[in-house]
Amino acid sequence: MDNIITRFPPSPTGYLHIGGARTALFNWLYARKKGGKFVLRIEDTDQARSTKASVDAIFESLEWLGIDWDEGPYFQTDRYEIYSSYVQKLLDTGHAYYCNCTPEEVNAMRDEARAKGQNPMYNGKCREMNLEGGPGMVVRIKAPRMGSTVVEDVIKGNTSFPNSELDDFIIQRSDGSPMYNMAVVVDDITMGINTIIRGDDHLVNTPKQILIYNALSADLPVFGHVPMVLGSDRARLSKRHGAMSVSEYRDMGYLPDAMINYLVRLGWSFGDQEFFTRKELIEKFSLDHIGKSPSMFDMNKLTALNAKHIQAKTPAELSNELMPLLLQKEVKIKLEDDLEKAIETLQPRSKTLVEMAESALFYFKEDIEFEEKAAKKFFKPESLAPLKKSLEYMEALKEFTEKNLEDALKKVMDETSLKFGKIAQPLRVALTGTTVSPGIFEMILALGREKTLQRIQKAVQFIESKA
């Protein structure tokens, strides 16, 4: 099929969660891969539960993920006239009818059906009554009673649903607003959607929608139903499983590229490849390697992938992402500070941006504090000599290079007969306040001459004051 047109139709009754994000991603990726179009549609016909805040949250999350749309956002509430004109068509062609049964009556019918061991359904009481439309009446579709409806699904294969399980479901409420299945089909037809990838909770809706397509003599789109994403307890992902909104992952320091990489791989595979750039994903994504079984969301794997994406980025790219986090922590980055160099030293040892920001602080603080435990262990009187000598030789260097610094510390080693570790650890505490940091030389280079010397001096004073 040429001119693939896909869509993502969230209902704005909450934030964008993992499952929704993955569905959006699949549709977006497929459209991008095929050079087609991706349409965003907001399904806000449930006025009681839809909120503007949710709409904004969804936009924000999509934007963060880098999922852009070519058309829309359309709002279903702006399209009521279109829906009613299509309902009228169905009425005119005898594919639908008015019904004045009360909810209580319908409930009774359902109970009755259930008692008989059947699927709870409307019994078709008004089907042949040819009622005139009027206030308080709903419109129902005239569903076939015999035979079966086959859903051809590119992911699940063909599935056959007995029509006896379908009732004459409501397509228009008594207030004139459309029901979900009607609105969706009308939208998908009028928007030219020809490829529908959605959660497999919709698989059982599909025969109903096919019914409407047929009644409207419209061409069927290609359907693909992707399995659900489950939480660690094997139940559908929910708030119980901690962070749910996609934007919360941003706040936890995950990169959008890592997020989409993880999300796509959750259910889709490309041989043994685990790591994908955004560009690769667009090149390689396809519908025929989407799995049929539900998958569990695994934070560990997301985190591991995030670490890999952090390593794969350039320091310049990361500095854009990191800057806001650093500012939140109230450190001042000065012009002479080499943020990118600092980032480079942190890349292999940060799993998230939050972690990276945390461990970058020592580079930029005016005044670092020595951790008590670290000072106790490494700021002993015998550390004084190597620190002083290090300071002396470093001060003597015209400029700092890895080679220079190494030579300087070698001299210290020779003169003090200490092993490298005995010199490096006190230095590390002096420079960072802690016992954990990037390698000594790369760190000094990123820190710069001035701060390095100042901090060693301060450490020397600290030890002397204790003696």
Add this chain to the structure above:
RNA sequence: GUCCCCAUCGUCUAGCCCGGUCCAGGACACCGGCCUUUCACGCCGGCGACAGGGGUUCGAAUCCCCUUGGGGACGCCA
């Protein structure tokens, strides 16, 4: 209850459509080792799965059936 979907290491998955190359491969997690100035990174190794039962076949993870288990849907929600 009724209908529908699904089933490979703890997790994500490759392999399944087109049976033999699979006493099942990769990744995450976990455990051990190497590297080493700390912590990481990296590298090497280990643990670990075809849900069960029947069939078909010379041969089944791969095809068929049943059972079991999990998930979903049955709304004037989407």
